[in-house]
Amino acid sequence: METLTPRRHGLDNTTRPRLNRSKKVRVVAKIRGFTDLEAGPANWATVRKPQGDESDAVTVSFGDDQSSSRKESYKLDYCYEQNEGNEMIFAREVKPLIEGVFDGLNATVIAYGARGSGKTRVIQGSDKEPGLAVLAVAEILYRVEEIGRSISISVYEISQDHVYDLLDPKRPAVPVKSISEFEKLYLAGYISCKPMQKIANECTHRSHKGLIVHLSSPSETVPMCKMNFVDLAGYEDARRKSSEGLNLIESTKVNKSIYALLNVVYALNANENHVPYRESKLTRLLQDSLGGKSRILMLTCLNPSFCQDSAYMMSLASRSCQGVYRTVSETAKKTKSSTRPMVLSSPKMQLTGSVSTSRKPQMQFSIKKANGVATVIKQRKLFDEASHLTKSEKKSEKASFSSDIASAIGSSVQQEDSSPLRAINPQETIVLDKSSVSVVPVDTDSASDSSPLGAINPQETVVLDKEQAEENHGEVTPAINNSLRTLSEESQNIDKENFNSLINKDESPLISTQLQKISENLKSLMSSTPICIEFPPNNDTLSKVQALTDIEEPKTPIQSIGVSDRCELGDMNSPWEKLNMCGSEVKKSYVQNYLRLLNTGSKEQLKSLKGIGEKRASSILKLREESPEPFKELDDLKAIKLSAKQITKMMKMGVGDIFN
Numbered sequence: 001m002e003t004l005t006p007r008r009h010g011l012d013n014t015t016r017p018r019l020n021r022s023k024k025v026r027v028v029a030k031i032r033g034f035t036d037l038e039a040g041p042a043n044w045a046t047v048r049k050p051q052g053d054e055s056d057a058v059t060v061s062f063g064d065d066q067s068s069s070r071k072e073s074y075k076l077d078y079c080y081e082q083n084e085g086n087e088m089i090f091a092r093e094v095k096p097l098i099e100g101v102f103d104g105l106n107a108t109v110i111a112y113g114a115r116g117s118g119k120t121r122v123i124q125g126s127d128k129e130p131g132l133a134v135l136a137v138a139e140i141l142y143r144v145e146e147i148g149r150s151i152s153i154s155v156y157e158i159s160q161d162h163v164y165d166l167l168d169p170k171r172p173a174v175p176v177k178s179i180s181e182f183e184k185l186y187l188a189g190y191i192s193c194k195p196m197q198k199i200a201n202e203c204t205h206r207s208h209k210g211l212i213v214h215l216s217s218p219s220e221t222v223p224m225c226k227m228n229f230v231d232l233a234g235y236e237d238a239r240r241k242s243s244e245g246l247n248l249i250e251s252t253k254v255n256k257s258i259y260a261l262l263n264v265v266y267a268l269n270a271n272e273n274h275v276p277y278r279e280s281k282l283t284r285l286l287q288d289s290l291g292g293k294s295r296i297l298m299l300t301c302l303n304p305s306f307c308q309d310s311a312y313m314m315s316l317a318s319r320s321c322q323g324v325y326r327t328v329s330e331t332a333k334k335t336k337s338s339t340r341p342m343v344l345s346s347p348k349m350q351l352t353g354s355v356s357t358s359r360k361p362q363m364q365f366s367i368k369k370a371n372g373v374a375t376v377i378k379q380r381k382l383f384d385e386a387s388h389l390t391k392s393e394k395k396s397e398k399a400s401f402s403s404d405i406a407s408a409i410g411s412s413v414q415q416e417d418s419s420p421l422r423a424i425n426p427q428e429t430i431v432l433d434k435s436s437v438s439v440v441p442v443d444t445d446s447a448s449d450s451s452p453l454g455a456i457n458p459q460e461t462v463v464l465d466k467e468q469a470e471e472n473h474g475e476v477t478p479a480i481n482n483s484l485r486t487l488s489e490e491s492q493n494i495d496k497e498n499f500n501s502l503i504n505k506d507e508s509p510l511i512s513t514q515l516q517k518i519s520e521n522l523k524s525l526m527s528s529t530p531i532c533i534e535f536p537p538n539n540d541t542l543s544k545v546q547a548l549t550d551i552e553e554p555k556t557p558i559q560s561i562g563v564s565d566r567c568e569l570g571d572m573n574s575p576w577e578k579l580n581m582c583g584s585e586v587k588k589s590y591v592q593n594y595l596r597l598l599n600t601g602s603k604e605q606l607k608s609l610k611g612i613g614e615k616r617a618s619s620i621l622k623l624r625e626e627s628p629e630p631f632k633e634l635d636d637l638k639a640i641k642l643s644a645k646q647i648t649k650m651m652k653m654g655v656g657d658i659f660n
């Protein structure tokens, strides 16, 4: 890369921002240029820019008017197309942030998007085109020289929740005097093989990379200012890969930190009282450059060749503009799964593969142990990997947070109801598998945890993989207790007593029996997916979960979907009620696992199901090509020409088999 001079790159002080940049967060998109292997033009997205008033939002629409019955449109502050390069983004978006940095306001530029969507090319640049970070440092250096201040930089990487200093771990920041010096340090840090990679002897892992430019303070009374550039690891829907072990954990962590960041941006944009910085290492690290009077530029990178993950990222980007713009959806008459646009799909919990049939909590409690690391996370979650809702759940979620979720999952469902009612429903999934033991949430959607109102419906889901379920045959409770003990010992944040008592001894024989039956029945259905059983909640569990998660007792208990639709918490005292409760959970679990199989099973597995022959199996596979998860609820089976009556019959037969 040639040495930069501000003038050569149009960075002289006469280049002033044309737009009013008083907004705290700007969310823009960038459609990357084509690589040599790709051919243009991209026809999956239409960018509509406002005529005249540049402060109006830009609309990006997905789907083809002619062929698709449905079209999704998202509003953002701006969308840069292929022909609009880094220098233009710099002049319009980054330069105003630099102005702010010299006025004492921290700034953060974050590039995020699907894998290969051009994030690095935008932030770091290439031989032909300098990236935003390089252009910004050139500009800052030019200006500090004039006013006698100085800069230093830090370059770091976040991999698997560990932060690595890529320059000099002994020094918090390394002074930089010229752009060539900067490029040498920055690019060297960028391409170096990091500690994690060295250990694994390979350089292919995904990680977030960040640059902090520290601007010295002009006097003791004025604090030092920072400008951050973050190149997030690419989002990838892990369901499409048979991710296992480290890859799956890595993927899950990457995605989670993207959601965590978006949650923070949303909270900041919406001026919420609580901003969930503690959700991830990255947000904690950036906290002082995101909060307060800092300015943020969210740059959603889009792949010009259609990519589902890009579209999904776009829906999230638009979501983080909530409060400023709303997602626009144009839904045509047909709403069958077969016609769903790609962006409808929301990735589900990947780590455990567990299926939750109950309502989505707003605050989650998570205890995880993977690779020897145990952490406890309490999160509010607007953006979530498990943001899937059944139809009936959607109906019951007429509070405003329903529309939040719908937008977050890219759904066209638009709720105008802005009721302030929110619910809190902490859930836990206890996962036992050979490689790791973890207690993780049944990852679900959430809304603001600042609402004073809410329902608490704690449920525990025991997930065993098939083999283990077979091996255990009713040994669930001791196994869980062992896992919990390990977890309790490893985490200082967990009260061992409380945890062990989460398992209600009275229920274990029943659960064990159910587990055994389901295990046997689902054997034919499941190849690798786990089996899921849910414990009914009770008052004891409730208080324990509350104690552990620090969740305030709701002032007004509100019934939530699923278990508590039918009975008050604490009402389930009689064995008959408990049995009923388990029965309903078993049914739900069966349906969810059945749908999961339809969404993931091989053709042969599909054909082994009652009512599904060659033709239907082929049409299921075709639907899956169009949308990664075409079957979200039983109703969706109509897309493969099954009537409601046939579906009910199939389910009855299936559930009946449990008792054969």
Ligand SMILES: Nc1ncnc2c1ncn2[C@@H]1O[C@H](COP(=O)(O)OP(=O)(O)OP(=O)(O)O)[C@@H](O)[C@H]1O
Pocket: 032, 033, 034, 035, 036, 113, 114, 115, 116, 117, 118, 119, 120, 121, 122, 232, 233, 234, 235, 301
């Ligand atoms: N504007 C562009 N014009 C042409 N090719 C581009 C452009 N931007 C990116 N590319 C190419 O696209 C590919 C992916 O780019 P890049 O590495 O920047 O993506 P990324 O989103 O950072 O990827 P990852 O998710 O793996 O970190 C590279 O081959 C790059 O050269």
